[in-house]
């Protein structure tokens with residue numbers, strides 16, 4: 001990994017942070033998310049809601065079945081009672097969440113399973129292999145896609161498209177405010193001896209996302225900075241104030257939105273939910289690296305062996321979905337979102353199953369503000 005990055009930097013001098021992150025996380029041979037399926041979870045570098053236990057998938061299964069019932073009724077009203085419905089999971093990693101959802105549906109809503117197809121969107125053949133292994137029991141119901149173009153060719157989605165902690169793993173550009181010149185500049189990465197260090201790039205770069213999705217439109221960061229809702233705050237920012245821009249996440253969400261013919265599009269992520277993109281407590285931005293469940297000081301150290309992530313800008317993502325014609329139904333903390341579902345499951349224990357001690361313990365971790373309840377948010381958009 002280090003050789004690959006060194007060679008690219010030697011060729012062009014320095015690379016934008018987004019390119020460094022893209023290679024470090026997704027280079028097909030040595031990228032962090034390609035290397036080893038156990039990077040997520042107890043034995044890995046960070047937890048997600050999925051690593052807490054099967055409850056997260058069970059609650060999503062319950063909620064998705066309700067939504068799919070409504071989609072099925074709509075199809076019936078339109079004279080197409082047998083038209084297929086889809087659940088599309090993007091960024092399924094080792095397939096654990098898919099397995100939790102499908103297990104719950106098979107056991108508690110066996111009427112739903114024959115009516116749906118579970119589609120997994122994952123560009124990596126290696127990860128698809130892990131997922132196929134885990135989901136072999138559900139093979140007739142599962143189908144894989146490498147990008148949105150393939151999903152659109154298959155006719156698009158009627159049902160649900162969702163992702164858990166995917167947008168916060170997309171590569172970001174890192175820009176900083178230069179107060180004396182009243183201008184933004186971009187932080188890039190170069191080599192110094194055997195280390196990688198931050199360096200000021202001579203100009204704002206274009207969005208580079210060749211590995212992520214070759215069809216990604218090149219967007220001009222300068223334009224994004226000028227068009228943002230907080231652009232007018234820039235002149236009063238302290239010198240060096242850092243922000244991350246994630247044009248790829250906005251582009252990706254727009255593609256997801258356009259692939260949704262009818263139903264819901266949702267994501268669980270941590271990030272900025274309001275205007276707090278510019279926050280006095282975060283003058284150095286939100287880019288972080290994790291290893292063995294600890295934050296690592298040197299984000300650029302040992303690329304490919306540690307996770308790198310940044311807050312999602314939910315305002316920008318919401319806007320991208322609305323531009324593609326979706327309505328925003330909810331943007332709430334994960335705690336509140338899961339509590340609403342839990343209340344309905346308690347009125348329907350015959351469907352959901354009993355709330356035994358282990359489920360209660362997992363629910364507390366998923367929803368308590370001191371655990372995952374406040375740090376994660378849920379954005380739900382829909383097309384009727």
Ligand SMILES: C[S@@+](CC[C@H](N)C(=O)[O-])C[C@H]1O[C@@H](n2cnc3c(N)ncnc32)[C@H](O)[C@@H]1O
Pocket residue numbers: 033034040048049050051090091092093094097121122123127163164165166169212213
């Ligand atoms: C932070 S992990 C989340 C894993 C899983 N969703 C969970 O909750 O445990 C993000 C996953 O999305 C995958 N991924 C990255 N880019 C993707 C893309 N363009 N489309 C689909 N999945 C992608 C990553 O490789 C990784 O497996």
